[in-house]
Amino acid sequence: MRPPLNLAVLWMMKLDGSDLLTGGLERYCRDLALLAADRGYDVTVYQKAQRAFEVELTDHVKVVGVPCSLRFRGNWELSAWLDRNTDTNAPFVFVSEEIALSKKIKRAAGVNCCVWWDGDFPWWKRWANKRLQYKLLTKLRGVICCDNSYINWCHAELPNRAQWDHKLYYIPNYADLDVFKPAPSPARTDDCLTILFPRRLPAEPLERHGKGAGLLLKAAQVLEKRSVRTRLLFVGRGELKGPIKEWAVENNMSDRVEVFEAPMDGMPAVYARADVVVVPSIEHEATALSALEGMLSGKPTVVSHIGGLGNIVIDGLNGHVCDLSPESLADAIQTAVKTQCVQKPGMLEACRESLGKPRWERKVWSALQHCLAL
Numbered sequence: 327m328r329p330p331l332n333l334a335v336l337w338m339m340k341l342d343g344s345d346l347l348t349g350g351l352e353r354y355c356r357d358l359a360l361l362a363a364d365r366g367y368d369v370t371v372y373q374k375a376q377r378a379f380e381v382e383l384t385d386h387v388k389v390v391g392v393p394c395s396l397r398f399r400g401n402w403e404l405s406a407w408l409d410r411n412t413d414t415n416a417p418f419v420f421v422s423e424e425i426a427l428s429k430k431i432k433r434a435a436g437v438n439c440c441v442w443w444d445g446d447f448p449w450w451k452r453w454a455n456k457r458l459q460y461k462l463l464t465k466l467r468g469v470i471c472c473d474n475s476y477i478n479w480c481h482a483e484l485p486n487r488a489q490w491d492h493k494l495y496y497i498p499n500y501a502d503l504d505v506f507k508p509a510p511s512p513a514r515t516d517d518c519l520t521i522l523f524p525r526r527l528p529a530e531p532l533e534r535h536g537k538g539a540g541l542l543l544k545a546a547q548v549l550e551k552r553s554v555r556t557r558l559l560f561v562g563r564g565e566l567k568g569p570i571k572e573w574a575v576e577n578n579m580s581d582r583v584e585v586f587e588a589p590m591d592g593m594p595a596v597y598a599r600a601d602v603v604v605v606p607s608i609e610h611e612a613t614a615l616s617a618l619e620g621m622l623s624g625k626p627t628v629v630s631h632i633g634g635l636g637n638i639v640i641d642g643l644n645g646h647v648c649d650l651s652p653e654s655l656a657d658a659i660q661t662a663v664k665t666q667c668v669q670k671p672g673m674l675e676a677c678r679e680s681l682g683k684p685r686w687e688r689k690v691w692s693a694l695q696h697c698l699a700l
Contacts, residue, residue, distance in 0.1 A: 358690070433467065473498065
């Protein structure tokens with residue numbers, strides 16, 4: 327009989343359990359569940375939901391939807407439900423660690439995806455988050471960190487580091503080498519530079535969209551003034567489709583701006599269409615899966631200097647890093663297309679070895695074995 331391993335996540339499937347959601351967090355959760363099942367565990371994934379559901383994802387992975395608020399108070403509601411309805415002696419992995427508010431589950435690890443709370447918040451919210459992170463870090467047996475930002479933040483902000491510094495595991499994100507690899511690009515039908523923005527599009531003011539959609543639109547204006555015709559592909563779920571389309575009409579680019587959502591396993595075909603991939607986050611960010619996928623698909627990749635993006639892209643070596651201005655992003659895009667650095671001899675192979683899924687699987691499973699005694 328297989329031993330149990332539980333994951334608690336914000337969400338991996340749609341809130342009614344009808345299908346997998348697209349996005350980096352959802353891909354991470356799915357792959358972590360499949361990895362545990364491959365290692366001989368019966369895996370149950372608990373997530374927030376609008377209604378109760380139970381879905382068999384594979385023979386040894388099921389997903390349980392727990393009705394609760396989608397706001398932060400839902401973290402408390404989900405944790406209380408887990409205390410009442412699960413074997414609290416079984417090992418748990420919380421993705422992200424802010425869900426780990428259980429009073430009974432002790433054998434638990436967390437995953438930190440980014441330092442989202444270190445932003446433009448009022449002082450009391452930053453203070454509350456600091457206290458919460460300290461409590462979580464002292465309670466959890468380990469935290470897998472997708473970038474250095476969380477590690478650096480903990481050392482700068484939290485006391486008594488000798489009690490928790492050994493719990494931090496630095497394991498950057500990954501891309502599946504069997505899925506994301508160089509592929510022939512479709513035949514060109516015009517002279518446009520195709521720029522791919524593979525990010526979520528939540529309902530935020532376009533000019534301050536955290537993932538950088540507004541920054542890319544401004545950079546496109548700069549490129550157009552430089553006589554560089556662009557085609558923009560915005561691929562991700564969210565409510566910004568309308569504002570982006572309105573911008574396209576206002577700037578006479580309605581025939582060269584596409585906004586759509588691709589299924590999780592349909593992304594390789596989208597990367598194949600791109601001349602350059604951009605991940606221009608302006609707020610918090612980890613080691614974005616989309617940046618890794620772009621590089622390992624053999625595409626010139628441009629990221630901003632935010633969060634953990636600098637952990638995976640070294641400017642001029644395997645990609646390009648921009649500052650948070652339209653001119654800097656436009657410069658980086660043009661340089662990336664011109665230099666094609668990821669295509670230099672040996673570079674793509676090195677990226678595939680260091681940023682591929684096999685490396686992530688080895689390291690993340692070793693960390694979970696160590697801190698959860700699997």
